[in-house]
Amino acid sequence: MPRYEFRCRECAQTFEVDRPMSRSGDPAECPDGHADTVRLLSTVAVGGRAPAPSGGCCGGGCCGGR
Template sequence: MPRYEFRCRECSTTFEVNRPMSASGDPAPCPTGHNDTVKLLSTVAIAGAGSRSAPRAAAPAGGGCCGGGCCG
């Protein structure tokens, strides 16, 4: 289940809420009882199983439809 991060505008507490994606926009009360909260934008990192041990290869440089190898 996705986790969403919120911040309370009254006390500046940051907290997380687990909820289905269908309820991602629903309001979330602050754990201290305030209702004036805002959902924070989160960055998502998705990595494969070997991403920590094996560095990624650089993307090929060039242009055109064939990477610059055969386009005049």
């Protein structure tokens, strides 16, 4: 289930709520009971390794080894 991050405008506390995507836009109440909250944009980090690109500027192309 997706997790959404919110921030309370009254006490500035940030908190997370697990809920289905169909309810992603629903308001969330702060753990301290405040109703004036806003959903924050979150970034997703995906682990893994990719090989370094070859060529390109300073990767073996345009700098000429300077």
